[in-house]
Amino acid sequence: MKTSLSKQQDNRKEIELFIGPQHPASGHMRFIGRVDGDIFTNFIPDPGWVHRGIEKIAENRKWIQIIPLVERAAILDAANMNIGYVIALEKLLDIEPPPRAQYLRTLLCEINRITSHLYGFGIAGIMIGSSTFYMWPFADREPLIDIAQLITGARLTYSYMIPGGVRRDLPQGFKEKALKALKYIERRLNNDYFRIFFDNPVTKARYQEVGVLKRDDAIRLGIVGPNLRASNVKYDVRKVEPYAAYPELEFDIAYEKEGDCYARLLVRVEEIRQSIKIIRQILDALPQGPIIHKKYEKLVSLRKLEEYQKTGIFGLPAIFTVLRPPAGEVISRVEAARGELIFHIISTGELRPYRLRMVTPSFRNIVLFRELISGARVMDFPAIYGSIDYFPPESDR
Amino acid sequence: MIIKIINNFYHHIRAILIGLKYLLSPGIRITLKYPDELPILPENYRGMLKLNNELCISCGLCSQICPAGAINLKLFEHEQTKQVGRHPEVDYKRCIFCGFCIDICPSKALELTRIHDAAFYVEDELYYEVNRLIIGPKIDPPCMRSKYVISEIDEVRGIVYRNA
Numbered sequence: 001m002k003t004s005l006s007k008q009q010d011n012r013k014e015i016e017l018f019i020g021p022q023h024p025a026s027g028h029m030r031f032i033g034r035v036d037g038d039i040f041t042n043f044i045p046d047p048g049w050v051h052r053g054i055e056k057i058a059e060n061r062k063w064i065q066i067i068p069l070v071e072r073a074a075i076l077d078a079a080n081m082n083i084g085y086v087i088a089l090e091k092l093l094d095i096e097p098p099p100r101a102q103y104l105r106t107l108l109c110e111i112n113r114i115t116s117h118l119y120g121f122g123i124a125g126i127m128i129g130s131s132t133f134y135m136w137p138f139a140d141r142e143p144l145i146d147i148a149q150l151i152t153g154a155r156l157t158y159s160y161m162i163p164g165g166v167r168r169d170l171p172q173g174f175k176e177k178a179l180k181a182l183k184y185i186e187r188r189l190n191n192d193y194f195r196i197f198f199d200n201p202v203t204k205a206r207y208q209e210v211g212v213l214k215r216d217d218a219i220r221l222g223i224v225g226p227n228l229r230a231s232n233v234k235y236d237v238r239k240v241e242p243y244a245a246y247p248e249l250e251f252d253i254a255y256e257k258e259g260d261c262y263a264r265l266l267v268r269v270e271e272i273r274q275s276i277k278i279i280r281q282i283l284d285a286l287p288q289g290p291i292i293h294k295k296y297e298k299l300v301s302l303r304k305l306e307e308y309q310k311t312g313i314f315g316l317p318a319i320f321t322v323l324r325p326p327a328g329e330v331i332s333r334v335e336a337a338r339g340e341l342i343f344h345i346i347s348t349g350e351l352r353p354y355r356l357r358m359v360t361p362s363f364r365n366i367v368l369f370r371e372l373i374s375g376a377r378v379m380d381f382p383a384i385y386g387s388i389d390y391f392p393p394e395s396d397r
Numbered sequence: 398m399i400i401k402i403i404n405n406f407y408h409h410i411r412a413i414l415i416g417l418k419y420l421l422s423p424g425i426r427i428t429l430k431y432p433d434e435l436p437i438l439p440e441n442y443r444g445m446l447k448l449n450n451e452l453c454i455s456c457g458l459c460s461q462i463c464p465a466g467a468i469n470l471k472l473f474e475h476e477q478t479k480q481v482g483r484h485p486e487v488d489y490k491r492c493i494f495c496g497f498c499i500d501i502c503p504s505k506a507l508e509l510t511r512i513h514d515a516a517f518y519v520e521d522e523l524y525y526e527v528n529r530l531i532i533g534p535k536i537d538p539p540c541m542r543s544k545y546v547i548s549e550i551d552e553v554r555g556i557v558y559r560n561a
Contacts, residue, residue, distance in 0.1 A: 061464065062462075064462060064464075064497070065462070065463075065464035066464075067464075067495075068464045068465075068493055068495045068497075069464065132416055139427040139428065139555070140427075140555060142427055142428075142555060142556055143550050143555045143556055146548065146550060146556065147550065149439065149442070150439055150441075152443075153439075153441045153442050153443040153496060153509075154442075154443050154494065154495075154496075157493065157494075157495070159495045159496070159497070167500060168441065171439070171440075171441065177550045180550045180551065180552045181550050181555075183552045184550070184551070184552050184553070184554075184555050188555075192415055192419075195411050195412055195414075195415040196412050196415050196416060197412075199408050199411070199412070200408060200409070200412045201405040201408050201409055202409075300503070301503035301504065303503070303504060303505050304503060304505070307505065311441075313441065313500075314500075315500040315501060315502070315503075316462065316497060316500040316501040317501075318456075318458055318501060318503065320462065320501070321458060321461040321462050321501070
């Protein structure tokens, strides 16, 4: 990929332009572009500056200890990373969580999807110079982070889902608080955000008909998530291969036809609306019952069991420290906020996995930089980068 | 063409007006003025740890499950009760506040505190020996005029902070 660095510059008209690696936008990432006047003739993303080796570290961790580890791939999207790994582990262990746990998992995933998209809006806003729209979505994440904190006890790194269920039940008075937060975010999204940013002529001038990704190209390149759906492809893992409580919930796949930067933003707006719809359904139709698989409920101490019945906080059974799933190979697919997330785990029946492969959505979307920005103007680069919602730590893992 | 210009003008004005509305209306701040205002966190918040050494059965599960390797066991004799056991010590340089140790403790010897400000003047203070873990974390308010507030979710303003 780095051939253009060493190539002799015979064509004096073109110059090389380096962007990054010191935080060009939402993380550490370097781009190497060749510029002819105002136009990028070649544009190469150079990732790997925040590589932490999560896949290798996972080979030296016990199965249960990997839960906080995989969350670190995308700290804003921790619940979706968590559910992907836990579903794979449950396939190995051959257990199915009870319905209430499935609903609680879905609830947290959707809250996380909203906060992740709001973060993306903020970054997109500041990249094209709208500092108001940087502050507003970041501030409006706060009520949602607060309700996630009520469920899990942490603001961002929840580690909420464990094999067989979830760690805690909802606290008292949660529903009213959650409905208030949803009402607030809905009003802000439908009125204020559209007025200040999405309907703003400046935004439209910067975003419309810029960085167009055609339908065929999107499919050929294997793009995932909102970026794919903005190019008129109705593909969502929640519908294609339903997991958790999604088969029982009603929602539509958000999609747009144009495939430009503006369409990519609007898809995320529609996804937030659908997430709000899903959360309302969950709060109304939350089934009663246990939050953890029967097998594990019997394994905790009596004192812990009392606490579970009283407060809804289930401990962890001691068997989790020596968890040995049977030998085998599993794949799990979930729809994270930025797209499809795949876990491929090989177990040899030991305390630790033999191999853990994690294919994150940003990793699959990185090719968009080369496709969309080659041929674009220099000032279109921030607009395109912001609209892709690329998150370097998630891609580098 | 003219329709487009008028339309653009209308949307420009709308954007400016909504910006002005939030600029001029008082009390719409959503952020916490941290050192001046300290939040009272919800009851089940996963903060720093506290040890009840009388309940600890020295099983070592907390140290076995810790994903960050922050918990070590140490032989400890209590000064007054002369009770001896292998009790956990926590290194807050490594702790990621996942709360697995509290959840797995079979005798409920480890407890949650709602304190999360793990900031100290000396680096060594981040290592909590058994003695200090029994007392639990105590953080002085960062400045003299600090006051405690409770955050509440509000339909109109997102989050409001009330004095506790």
